[in-house]
Amino acid sequence: MRSGSGRSLADMPLSRPVPWVSPVLYGAVLVAGLYAWLAGLGDTQPVLFTGGLAALAMLDLLERRRYPDLTPPRSAAVLLGARIALFAAVAAVDGSQLSRALFVLVPFTAYFAFGPAVAHALAAACALLLVAAAAVADPRWYANVEQVSDLLMFGVGLVLAVTMAAVAVEERRARADLAASTARVAELSATAERNRVARDIHDDLGHHLTAIVVLLEKAAAFRDRDPGAADHALVDAHDSARRALEDVRRSVRTLREERQFSLSQALTDLVAGQAGDDGLAVDLEVTGEESGHDAAALRALYRAAQEGITNARRHAHATRVRVAAALDATGATLVVRDDGRGFTPGREGYGLLGMRERVQAAGGRVDIGSAAAGGTVLKVTIPRRAES
Structure with missing residues (x-):
């Protein structure tokens, strides 16, 4: 946190974080001095005594009004000198001798x-x-x-005053x-949330929009040669658009409330949504129990599957996944394994980048490359986190 002068709050001297100390001490000295005068103890000069304390109070008030946040060093030095002179003047006319305690305000x-x-x-x-x-x-x-007792008490007062000032400064710095x-x-947190929303938009809408584009291109290509196939492609494109809208609504609901996530169900719905007539067949196999696995890890696996299918359709021109x-x-x-044209190293887009970020955040790793028999193989591995 920076001030207008470019200095951090932690580096600045802090002005009067405990403004009540001086008035309380002035009041105690005033009561003691007037009591000594009324009781005939010592040689108190009430006019000069009360006038000196009033001058000190007025000096504090004027400083706070002139410098509400921070007193410049030069002005602070002048004011400190004026206070020391007034402390000495008040002590000289105070028969109770308590006015010597005012000097603890100097440090x-x-x-x-x-x-x-x-x-x-x-x-x-x-x-x-x-001394x-x-x-x-x-x-x-x-x-x-x-x-000796008075001197020791004064020494204790100096130590306490300096300690209180140090505590006040550290407390103010800690707050800053x-x-x-x-x-x-x-x-x-805002950056992480923006990145998460960006990945969700890419994974959800990007996946469906890719399918819609492929289907519309097919409808345009078959419009004259096979009107039935073109109509079928348009119906499938409409279904993909509807699923995209449902995903958007689901994402909005997820922002409002956390729901139980089922990887097997999500993958089943994902594969069922690929049943368009665009030449891509998707097979699914899920083994094992989801209970005990981190929800973030399961969502990362789902997004990886979604991205793998999208890339197989968009880039690899695969027929089976x-x-x-x-x-x-x-x-x-x-x-995720496809029979497409294979993976070209060094050509990772935003989708693969977002996938890696998700998986790494869940503590896992992503491996992707071309299979020996052709096509692309995407493998995501996320170790199971120990229960705390």
Whole structure:
């Protein structure tokens, strides 16, 4: 997934994916400072104190309005400097001393604008600055349990702030990657479905249209010499057109609902549809049980038989085709053998390409070549997949 600048979301610093952190911390500091002022604890200057926190809140609001998605690095650096100055000013007039916690926002904010390296460096700088301030105020600060405890808590706050920023960035990147992956999967699924529909159109309509063309050519050739044969060819062409329409309707229904597929029944219907008077005889033999075999494998065998018969009629000019399907515990095999002119290697059209794609998707292989006694032999072998 790319932005308009050409950088991926995963490579970009991400701006304010957890915008509630700063307001919550400002509110906690405000409550603690006002309580210290009302209780007479420390030397809180309420006007300057509340004014500084209001300025911080206004700065955040203006940044979000000016840069709703991503703050440019130069602007982010200027804003970070302004925040550090305001943090120091608020801490100077806060009698509760809780305002020092505002400095955990320095590495937290820097992580989104400049990345982890800068954030870690600033976290270390904030910790050292606080230690130096404590040492200036009390040279024996390390012997003061309260001082050490405060410094440790501040260190824990820095670690948690940087960790929260890192988690937020990775979560945002993971969402971007997931969105990109989902889009890619959808694109691949759409491509696969288009290819499947294209193969179905070729296998179904191509098969029937080939028969129709052959029959119409015969009707035209015999129109004057043998009107009866011409009429018979026209009737057969009409039947082929009707079967083509039925196949289209069946394909549309298949897109809407998944039905149980029977290879033996489909092959029987396919062979019965070849009973036209175009000189091509088709024999069928099916052995074995279909139960336990993958439906995609059985459909691939059917499409292979359909393509083999179509090529025997269209290209090989065969007079007889034998289709044999065998199913056993090891797998499924289909052999289509014709007595035509044979197969010329290197001349595979879209139909054979689609057949290979179907068979390979089912885990099988396709072998095709000329038989020793003449004609073409097409063999499809698909191993039986182990049940999961």
